[in-house]
Amino acid sequence: AFSMRWSQLVVCFVVATCDRLSLCQQDLHNDWHFFVGPGLNEDYQLYNNDSSPNAFCEDGRLVIEVRPTPWQPGLPMYSYSSSMLATKRTFTYGRLRVNAKVPKANGLWPAIWMLPYTAIYLNATCRYPTGNECIWPTEGEIDLMETTNGVNFPAFMQTIHMGIPGTPGYPMDPHNQAGHPPPSWWRHAHTYELERTPGGIHMSVDGARTFNVTPEFLTSYLHDEQWGPRMSATYTTPMAPFDESNPFNLILNVAVGGTWPCELYRCECCPGDRRWPLHNTDINTPPYPRMVVNWIEFEEYPFSEQVISSGGTHGWLLPVLVANFVVCGLMLLLIWHAVLKRSLATNEETTPIIF
Numbered sequence: 001a002f003s004m005r006w007s008q009l010v011v012c013f014v015v016a017t018c019d020r021l022s023l024c025q026q027d028l029h030n031d032w033h034f035f036v037g038p039g040l041n042e043d044y045q046l047y048n049n050d051s052s053p054n055a056f057c058e059d060g061r062l063v064i065e066v067r068p069t070p071w072q073p074g075l076p077m078y079s080y081s082s083s084m085l086a087t088k089r090t091f092t093y094g095r096l097r098v099n100a101k102v103p104k105a106n107g108l109w110p111a112i113w114m115l116p117y118t119a120i121y122l123n124a125t126c127r128y129p130t131g132n133e134c135i136w137p138t139e140g141e142i143d144l145m146e147t148t149n150g151v152n153f154p155a156f157m158q159t160i161h162m163g164i165p166g167t168p169g170y171p172m173d174p175h176n177q178a179g180h181p182p183p184s185w186w187r188h189a190h191t192y193e194l195e196r197t198p199g200g201i202h203m204s205v206d207g208a209r210t211f212n213v214t215p216e217f218l219t220s221y222l223h224d225e226q227w228g229p230r231m232s233a234t235y236t237t238p239m240a241p242f243d244e245s246n247p248f249n250l251i252l253n254v255a256v257g258g259t260w261p262c263e264l265y266r267c268e269c270c271p272g273d274r275r276w277p278l279h280n281t282d283i284n285t286p287p288y289p290r291m292v293v294n295w296i297e298f299e300e301y302p303f304s305e306q307v308i309s310s311g312g313t314h315g316w317l318l319p320v321l322v323a324n325f326v327v328c329g330l331m332l333l334l335i336w337h338a339v340l341k342r343s344l345a346t347n348e349e350t351t352p353i354i355f
Contacts, residue, residue: 024057055083090247103289104186140241163230
C-alpha cells in the first residue's frame with residue numbers, strides 16, 4: 001500500500017503519479033542492476049552480485065551487508081565484500097523518498113545517491129558528454145545521504161556534483177549540508193527525501209528541509225572564476241545537468257574505507273596499505289554491519305521545461321491549487337449524486353403503497 005500525508009493526497013492526485021517501488025522480488029535482478037568489482041574511491045571491498053550473501057531480502061526489506069573476506073598474498077587487495085545496487089527504473093522530476101537504517105562502525109561509507117542512466121549503462125548515449133565521452137561529473141551526481149558514520153567522527157552530508165572535469169575545484173560542491181548527528185541517529189531508520197523540479201533541487205531528512213539549490217545558484221557556481229570555470233558547453237538549460245532530459249537512477253551501497261573515511265580515520269584505515277582489515281572496528285565479527293532499506297516511494301511530476309519557468313515552484317502552485325479545487329468539487333458532486341440516488345432508491349423500496 002502507498003502511504004502519504006493527507007496534505008499531499010490531493011496534490012498528488014492531480015499532478016503526480018504515486019508509486020512505491022518493489023524492493024524484494026524472488027529475483028533481485030528484476031528491479032536492480034548490480035555493480036560487480038572494486039569500489040569507486042579506493043575502497044577496501046569488492047562488490048558482489050545478488051548470488052552472494054551481501055544483498056538479500058528480509059521481511060520485505062532490502063538488506064546490504066558488509067562481510068570480511070580472507071586476503072592472501074598475490075590476490076587483489078580487498079578484504080571485504082559488499083553490494084552496490086542501482087534501480088532499473090529512472091527518475092526525473094518528482095519527489096523521491098527512501099526510508100533506511102544505516103550501520104554505524106568506524107571506516108564505513110554507506111550512501112544513498114543517484115547517477116544518470118548513461119553513467120550506469122555505459123552503452124547509452126550521453127546527454128551531457130565531455131567531448132565524445134561520458135565523464136564524471138559533467139553528467140551530474142546527486143547524494144541524498146552519505147556518511148562516515150564511525151564512533152570517533154560521525155558525519156553526514158548531502159551533495160550534488162556537476163561541471164567539466166579537469167578544472168581546479170571541479171569536485172567542489174555547489175552546496176552541501178554536512179553535520180554531526182547525535183549518537184542516537186543510527187539506532188533508527190530515517191527518511192531521506194529528494195524533490196527535483198525545474199525550479200531547483202531540494203532535499204529533506206525526516207521532513208525537515210536540509211538542502212536547497214536553485215538554477216540561479218547553479219549558474220553562478222559554474223561561472224565562478226575563483227576555482228576555475230566549470231560550465232560545460234552542453235549545459236543549455238538552467239537546471240542542467242539535472243533537467244528533465246537527464247534521467248537518474250537511484251543507487252544504494254555500503255563501502256568500506258575509501259578516500260573520505262580514511263581522511264578522518266587515518267590511524268584506523270591503514271593509509272598506504274589497503275590489504276589489511278580496518279583496525280579498532282567492529283565490522284570484522286558478527287553481527288556484520290548492514291544497511292536496511294524499508295521502503296522507497298516516488299511521486300512523479302509531469303513538469304516540462306518549456307511550460308514551467310525556472311524561477312521556482314511558485315509558478316505552478318496556483319494552477320495546481322485551482323485544479324485541486326475543480327477535481328475536489330467534481331468528486332464531491334459525484335459522491336453527493338451517488339448518495340442521493342441511493343437514498344431515493346431506498347425510499348422507493350421501503351415506502352408502502354397506499355390504495
